Structures are given as C-alpha cells and as structure tokens.
Amino acid sequence: MPYDLTDLQLYLHVIDTGSITQGAERTHLSLASASARVKAMEHALGAELVTRHRRGVVPTPAGWLLANHARIVVEQMSRMRTELAHYSDGIRASLVLLANTSATETLLPGVLVDFMKAHPDIDVEIVARQSHEIVAAVNEGRAELGVVADTADLRGLECAFLRPDPLVVIAPPDHELTARDRTSFSEVLKYPFVGFVEGNPLQDHLSGRAQPLGLRPRYRARLPNTESICAAVSAGVGIAVVPALAITRWRSEHDLRTVDLTNLWAQRTLLLCCRSWPDLSAPAAALARHLTPPTE
Numbered sequence: 001m002p003y004d005l006t007d008l009q010l011y012l013h014v015i016d017t018g019s020i021t022q023g024a025e026r027t028h029l030s031l032a033s034a035s036a037r038v039k040a041m042e043h044a045l046g047a048e049l050v051t052r053h054r055r056g057v058v059p060t061p062a063g064w065l066l067a068n069h070a071r072i073v074v075e076q077m078s079r080m081r082t083e084l085a086h087y088s089d090g091i092r093a094s095l096v097l098l099a100n101t102s103a104t105e106t107l108l109p110g111v112l113v114d115f116m117k118a119h120p121d122i123d124v125e126i127v128a129r130q131s132h133e134i135v136a137a138v139n140e141g142r143a144e145l146g147v148v149a150d151t152a153d154l155r156g157l158e159c160a161f162l163r164p165d166p167l168v169v170i171a172p173p174d175h176e177l178t179a180r181d182r183t184s185f186s187e188v189l190k191y192p193f194v195g196f197v198e199g200n201p202l203q204d205h206l207s208g209r210a211q212p213l214g215l216r217p218r219y220r221a222r223l224p225n226t227e228s229i230c231a232a233v234s235a236g237v238g239i240a241v242v243p244a245l246a247i248t249r250w251r252s253e254h255d256l257r258t259v260d261l262t263n264l265w266a267q268r269t270l271l272l273c274c275r276s277w278p279d280l281s282a283p284a285a286a287l288a289r290h291l292t293p294p295t296e
Contacts, residue, residue, distance in 0.1 A: 002044055005077060007037055008070040011049070014038065015067050018056040041066075075141035094123045095283045098134040099147040101202035102165050102243035103270055105226055107147065115290045122283045130201040138273055144284040147291075149268040159271040160292045163245075167266040169259040170230065170247055171239045178257040185241070185263050186213050192238035193217040194229050206241055209265065230254045241266075 006027065014023030014034075024034030042049050049063040059067060099108055104126055112124055129137070132153070134146035139156055148154070149165060169188055171177045177188065189210060195217070196203040203222075210217060220238045223229050226246045233240050234254035247256065261267075272291050274280060280288060 003041060005074070007041055008073055010034055010037055011041065011063075012067060012070050012074060014050065014057060015059050015063070018058065020050075020057060071141040094125070095145075095281075095287060096125050096127055096143055097145050097147065097287065098127050098129050098137055098143045100131050100134065100149060100270075101128060101196070101200055102149070102246060102268075103147040103162075104128050106165075106243055106245040106248075107162065107270060111291060115287060118290075119283075119286060122286070124287065128201050130204055133201075135273065138275060141275070144274055144280055145288060146273050148271055148273055150271050151265050151268055154271070154273060157273045157275060158277055159273045160288070162270040162272055162291065162293070165268045165270040166244045167241055167261055167268065168244045168247075169239055169241055169261060170233050170256050171259065172234055172236045173255055173257050174236075175239065175257070177239065177259050180259060182260045182262050185209060185261055185266070186215065188239060188241070188259075189213065189215045189217050192220045194221050194223060194232045194238040194240045195219045196229070197222045197224055202243075209263075226250065230256060 006029075010023055010027040010029065013026040014020050017023055017026065020034055020038060021031055024031045027034065029037070038049065045062065045066075047062045048060050049066060050057040050059055097108070108126055112126070116122065116124060129146075131148035131151065134143070134148050135152045135154060135157065137143040138146045147162065150159075169177060169183065175191075177183060177191070195206070206217075221232055223232060226242055227250055229240050229242060230247055230250040231254055232238065234256055241261070244258065247258070250256075272288060274284070274288065277285075277288070
C-alpha cells in the first residue's frame with residue numbers, strides 16, 4: 001500500500017478531530033488535497049477507512065486498525081528524529097512532558113532545572129493537562145512520558161512512583177472550617193471559593209467532581225497560580241482546594257490553615273507513566289531516570 005508519512009499523519013489528525021477539514025488544517029494541507037489523500041488510501045486498501053456523516057467522520061474497523069499501526073509508525077519516526085538530533089550540528093533533542101497541575105507547580109520546576117543543567121543537549125517543554133488526557137495521549141503514542149495522579153485509569157501503561165500528592169482545603173485562620181481536621185468535598189461546596197482560571201487541569205478536575213453531587217461552587221475569583229490563590233484565601237476572599245505541597249512555600253508569607261479532604265480521590269499519588277520503559281527514546285529515558293527516586 002503506497003502510504004507515505006504525510007498520509008499517516010493526516011489520517012491520525014482526521015481521526016483525532018473527527019473531521020477531514022480539521023485534519024487538513026493540522027497537517028497544513030488544503031481540504032481538496034486531504035480529501036484526495038484519504039480517498040487514495042481507501043482505494044489502495046480496497047475498503048473504506050472512514051464513514052462520512054454531516055457532522056464529520058468516524059473510522060471503520062479497518063480505519064481503527066490503520067490508526068493503531070499509524071501511531072506506532074509516526075511515534076517511531078518522531079523518536080528517530082529525536083535520537084538522531086544528538087548527531088546533527090545545530091539541532092537539539094526536544095522532549096515534551098505532559099503533567100497535571102500539581103506536578104507543574106510543585107515537582108517539575110526545580111527537578112527540570114537540574115536535569116537540563118546536566119543535559120545541555122536536551123530541551124524540555126512542560127504541557128499542563130488533566131491526568132486522564134495525559135493517559136490517553138501516552139496510550140495513543142502522542143507523548144512518551146506523563147506525570148499523572150494515580151486516580152486516573154492507568155491500564156495499559158507502565159508507571160513509577162514519584163511522591164504522595166494529597167489535595168487539601170485551605171482557609172483563613174478564623175474560618176469555621178478550621179475547627180475540624182477533616183471534611184468532605186460536598187461539605188465545603190457551600191462556602192465561597194477561590195479557584196484557578198478556566199482551563200486549568202486541576203480546576204477542570206474539581207468541576208468534574210462537583211457535578212455528580214448536583215452542586216456548583218461559587219467562585220469569587222479565578223486566579224492564575226497557587227501564590228495568588230493563597231494570598232486571596234489569607235485575605236478572607238474564600239476557600240480553595242489545592243495540592244498540599246503547592247502551598248508549602250507560601251505559608252511563611254500568608255496566614256493559612258489546611259483541612260484534609262476525606263474523599264478517596266483527594267488522597268492521590270503522583271506517578272510517571274509511559275507505554276514501555278525499554279522503548280523510550282534516549283532523552284525520555286534520561287528524564288525518567290532523573291525524575292524517579294532511587295530504590296533502596
């Protein structure tokens with residue numbers, strides 16, 4: 001079958017977006033060229049790869065099979081470019097690490113500085129996503145490594161422990177919640193909240209946890225980072241749910257109290273995940289070794 005790499009990348013973009021138009025845009029092709037390529041792939045196979053509807057396209061059984069193989073091929077090509085970059089003048093190895101909010105704020109910044117200092121030939125980009133989105137991306141070969149909470153469905157992935165990562169409620173010292181040591185998420189939803197801006201992975205996660213309860217927290221403010229949230233909570237603007245370790249560095253500047261959450265989903269652990277440790281590219285393997293604590 002005369003499929004080239006552009007065909008496979010186009011097809012994956014079409015499947016991921018459910019649209020030939022959007023797939024064409026992501027592959028930087030015209031709609032006419034993209035449509036012709038998909039039809040040529042179907043003609044070469046002798047079977048339909050997508051079923052076309054007014055709202056877009058969905059893969060056929062043959063299309064799903066092609067997508068699985070195409071992801072492997074595209075991933076291997078990306079890995080080849082990354083590893084060969086070590087031997088190409090003027091080109092550096094580049095690695096994307098997907099991570100949830102807690103990891104981006106409390107774990108990765110300092111660790112990555114040390115890693116990049118020790119590996120001047122590797123560039124690292126951190127992309128914040130919800131844990132379940134990270135798991136899907138790693139499973140599908142769109143990313144080699146992800147840092148997630150263990151509350152995500154990690155079937156099919158290999159994982160390594162990083163550290164505990166519980167979520168807690170923070171409140172000003174005179175708040176009535178501080179009279180107790182533990183509380184449930186449903187009990188705190190009656191109080192005014194301070195949260196992260198929309199689109200923040202942790203913010204989206206908390207919204208998802210509130211919906212089944214039939215309750216919606218009232219946000220008085222949505223702020224860009226943990227520091228500003230701690231300042232607002234200390235001033236009495238509202239309460240917040242944040243990773244316990246995220247507030248450690250700000251407690252000396254802001255008068256805060258913490259209350260543990262009783263919900264099982266709040267008792268999290270951070271994990272590093274991938275599809276297969278032996279199959280990682282050299283830069284990803286080096287980063288994985290740097291991130292995971294040594295075993296005794």
